[in-house]
Amino acid sequence: MLSVNKVTKSFETNLVLDELSFEVPSGETLAVLGPSGCGKSTLLKIIAGLISPDQGKIELNNVDVTKVPTHKRNIGFVFQDNQLFPHLNVSGNIEFGLKMLGWKKRLRQVRVAELLDLVGLSGFEERNISELSGGEAKRIALARSLAPTPKALLLDEPLTGLDEELHDQLMVDLNNILNQSQTTTVLVTHDRSEAHNLADKILEMD
Amino acid sequence: MDTDSSAIKIDTKNQISSEVRFTFLLIPAAFLALFFTFPVFKIFSKVLSINGVLETLTDEQILKIGLFTISQALLSTFATLFLGVIPAIVLSKYEFRGRRAIGALVLIPFMLPTVVAASAFVALLPEKLHNTLAAIIIVHIFFNIAVVVRIVGLAFAQIPKGIEQSAQTLGASSIETFFKVHFRLLTSALISSAVVIFLFTFTSFGVIQVIGGPTNSTLEVEVARNALVLGDVSKAAAISVIQLIFLSAVLGMSFYYSKRNNVILKSEDQVRSRPESLREKFLVASVVSAIIVAISIPIIALISSSFRLGGDWSLFAWRNWNASEIRPGLSTGVDPMSSIVTSIQFMMASVAITLAIGLIASIAIFINGRAGKILDLGFALPLATSGVTLGFGILISFSYSPIDWRSNWWIIPVGHSLIAIPFVIRILLLKLRVRPSTWPQAAATLGASPIRSLWTIDIARMRAPLAIGAGVAAAISLGEFGATTLLTRTGTESMPIAIGNLVSQTGDIPRAQGFMLASILAVVTGIVVFSIEYKNA
Numbered sequence: 001m002l003s004v005n006k007v008t009k010s011f012e013t014n015l016v017l018d019e020l021s022f023e024v025p026s027g028e029t030l031a032v033l034g035p036s037g038c039g040k041s042t043l044l045k046i047i048a049g050l051i052s053p054d055q056g057k058i059e060l061n062n063v064d065v066t067k068v069p070t071h072k073r074n075i076g077f078v079f080q081d082n083q084l085f086p087h088l089n090v091s092g093n094i095e096f097g098l099k100m101l102g103w104k105k106r107l108r109q110v111r112v113a114e115l116l117d118l119v120g121l122s123g124f125e126e127r128n129i130s131e132l133s134g135g136e137a138k139r140i141a142l143a144r145s146l147a148p149t150p151k152a153l154l155l156d157e158p159l160t161g162l163d164e165e166l167h168d169q170l171m172v173d174l175n176n177i178l179n180q181s182q183t184t185t186v187l188v189t190h191d192r193s194e195a196h197n198l199a200d201k202i203l204e205m206d
Numbered sequence: 207m208d209t210d211s212s213a214i215k216i217d218t219k220n221q222i223s224s225e226v227r228f229t230f231l232l233i234p235a236a237f238l239a240l241f242f243t244f245p246v247f248k249i250f251s252k253v254l255s256i257n258g259v260l261e262t263l264t265d266e267q268i269l270k271i272g273l274f275t276i277s278q279a280l281l282s283t284f285a286t287l288f289l290g291v292i293p294a295i296v297l298s299k300y301e302f303r304g305r306r307a308i309g310a311l312v313l314i315p316f317m318l319p320t321v322v323a324a325s326a327f328v329a330l331l332p333e334k335l336h337n338t339l340a341a342i343i344i345v346h347i348f349f350n351i352a353v354v355v356r357i358v359g360l361a362f363a364q365i366p367k368g369i370e371q372s373a374q375t376l377g378a379s380s381i382e383t384f385f386k387v388h389f390r391l392l393t394s395a396l397i398s399s400a401v402v403i404f405l406f407t408f409t410s411f412g413v414i415q416v417i418g419g420p421t422n423s424t425l426e427v428e429v430a431r432n433a434l435v436l437g438d439v440s441k442a443a444a445i446s447v448i449q450l451i452f453l454s455a456v457l458g459m460s461f462y463y464s465k466r467n468n469v470i471l472k473s474e475d476q477v478r479s480r481p482e483s484l485r486e487k488f489l490v491a492s493v494v495s496a497i498i499v500a501i502s503i504p505i506i507a508l509i510s511s512s513f514r515l516g517g518d519w520s521l522f523a524w525r526n527w528n529a530s531e532i533r534p535g536l537s538t539g540v541d542p543m544s545s546i547v548t549s550i551q552f553m554m555a556s557v558a559i560t561l562a563i564g565l566i567a568s569i570a571i572f573i574n575g576r577a578g579k580i581l582d583l584g585f586a587l588p589l590a591t592s593g594v595t596l597g598f599g600i601l602i603s604f605s606y607s608p609i610d611w612r613s614n615w616w617i618i619p620v621g622h623s624l625i626a627i628p629f630v631i632r633i634l635l636l637k638l639r640v641r642p643s644t645w646p647q648a649a650a651t652l653g654a655s656p657i658r659s660l661w662t663i664d665i666a667r668m669r670a671p672l673a674i675g676a677g678v679a680a681a682i683s684l685g686e687f688g689a690t691t692l693l694t695r696t697g698t699e700s701m702p703i704a705i706g707n708l709v710s711q712t713g714d715i716p717r718a719q720g721f722m723l724a725s726i727l728a729v730v731t732g733i734v735v736f737s738i739e740y741k742n743a
Contacts, residue, residue, distance in 0.1 A: 045371075048371075048374075048375050049374075050371050050374065050375075069374075069379070070371070070374035070375055071373075071374045071375075071376075071377050071378050071379045071380075071382075071383075072377070073375075074377065075375055076375065076376075077371070077372065077375035079368050079371070079372055081366075081368065083366060083368040083369050083371070083372035084372075085369065085372075085373075085387060086391070087387075087390045087391055088390075096373070096376050096378070096386075097376035097377050099386075100376060100377035100378050100382065101377060144376065145375070145376070148376065148377060154375075
């Protein structure tokens with residue numbers, strides 16, 4: 001379970017988040033819906049610990065993690081522009097988080113294959129990042145975030161910038177992946193139909 | 207906007223005619239062939255036989271010097287890389303007050319004449335460190351740290367900020383992020399800077415002459431000694447050839463490795479962030495103060511030493527700057543005042559030659575396809591050739607009529623220009639290439655012929671880059687030591703030659719005078735470089 005408790009954040013004089021609170025029960029998906037610039041991305045970065053809130057608490061499975069640095073939070077984050085590591089190939093990217101956890105090579109290989117299967121890209125292990133299409137890169141970014149079995153998955157506009165056909169296809173797939181992986185998820189979007197299709201609950205921000 | 211005009215096919219009928227393009231190509235190519243290619247061939251021809259090279263290679267003394275040359279270069283390279291990476295990243299990552307000034311300050315040592323930098327450390331370091339390997343390495347670090355800050359800093363700026371965050375969300379601590387992500391993405395830049403520093407320190411000459419002492423010799427020093435002191439031209443040529451082959455091999459290998467390690471980064475507009483946490487603030491503050499201290503202390507030591515004589519404060523050096531005679535009958539052999547005049551003369555000639563050839567060459571490269579690329583590469587070659595080798599080649603090439611030019615004063619500024627032209631070409635080409643490809647098309651529809659459009663659209667925008675190029679050429683000419691050493695004539699010593707001569711003498715008076723000249727040169731080049739950099743940043 002992820003709980004956000006009275007989180008406040010302002011940048012200089014601009015109040016972006018004002019005592020925001022919500023909970024996402026384990027395994028469920030919450031869509032945060034709102035126009036651009038309303039603080040959705042800031043919210044995700046606060047949950048991930050990339051930005052500190054001025055006030056308020058973030059709890060993961062009933063543990064207060066507000067002061068825990070990002071790399072110890074065990075959170076998956078799919079960035080809007082993926083941010084795949086260009087110096088590593090597909091499997092190097094997916095196993096990055098597993099290496100951080102000290103997994104043995106054999107186990108990592110198994111897990112990478114598992115995740116590639118989950119995102120529908122089996123056999124992509126040795127591909128270069130620069131050879132991936134937009135949709136493929138997004139799937140690999142998703143696989144990379146899910147590999148270390150995060151306590152919560154954060155998706156920042158996961159379907160923005162893809163062309164229409166790909167968008168609809170990936171939305172169906174993403175829905176399946178989220179259901180299968182049973183990961184507590186917060187997804188940020190400005191697209192109402194995306195929110196309705198993917199989430200169990202919707203939180204509107206403005 | 208297309209930044210590379212050569213990428214677009216221009217309809218043939220709208221191109222500049224091939225005769226005109228060929229003419230632009232011809233002038234700089236002839237200059238390069240006469241003053242660079244021909245002398246290098248001459249050096250090769252002076253090597254009597256393969257046996258001569260082999261004999262030199264197995265000569266025990268040369269072998270010893272060669273090993274020393276390589277080891278001091280390697281030590282200098284690794285020490286500089288080690289010390290330079292953190293300042294490179296800090297200056298590239300953070301925004302803070304005075305960042306541009308610090309960025310420009312870091313570049314000053316690199317543009318300081320080698321003999322001036324070495325003199326500063328003669329003034330600063332205690333006597334017992336003079337003429338030691340440690341002193342050589344310290345000066346090399348001082349000199350080359352800018353290379354790391356520049357190359358690695360630029361590469362760091364291209365790493366997307368989000369990649370750090372994505373590593374963190376995957377469980378990497380900031381140290382792990384640095385070694386597993388940033389370090390890997392910087393590999394190519396690290397190799398490039400290592401190669402540049404290795405080339406510079408391998409061919410180090412002025413530094414060795416001034417602070418290395420007679421016991422520490424590099425191959426470069428050995429070429430000069432054989433050519434000038436011992437008069438053994440074929441041995442000097444053999445050492446030059448060995449050095450040229452070795453350095454080409456290093457360069458070739460580095461191209462191979464940096465290609466292999468090159469990771470394509472989508473460059474995005476990276477915004478520098480302000481240091482926020484206490485740790486970040488401390489890091490920035492300590493890097494900035496270390497830079498200021500490390501750069502200003504040697505310069506201050508140099509300037510203040512010019513006001514000292516035998517342990518006391520004295521204006522002697524500054525008062526007697528136009529006399530080589532210290533006391534009646536006692537001469538240092540060098541007239542400081544006349545060396546200043548000589549240097550200014552060399553500088554003005556070199557700036558004129560460099561701008562003329564550099565501008566024509568840039569246009570030739572810009573309007574010609576493959577032939578232009580070859581010319582561009584050709585002009586880069588003198589950079590990979592050491593100053594001593596350039597001077598030595600010219601010395602042995604222009605000694606017969608009708609080209610008996612080695613005793614003409616202008617041959618020295620020509621040598622300086624060989625070193626300055628590639629820099630000026632880079633500066634000019636950058637400006638030529640960064641423009642929308644549609645400008646000439648617009649000009650053509652308005653009735654401008656291709657050559658007219660080149661003149662009004664491209665050359666007309668060259669004023670600012672030409673001014674920068676003039677500054678760079680002036681700084682290079684004022685400080686050039688290696689080629690000048692081979693070509694200099696008694697009575698018309700340039701400032702670096704005079705400094706090298708005075709500072710390596712033992713008496714207090716010549717040293718003080720050497721420090722005085724070095725101070726003047728340091729301040730002049732410092733101002734030129736700082737103003738160029740500060741404007742450009």
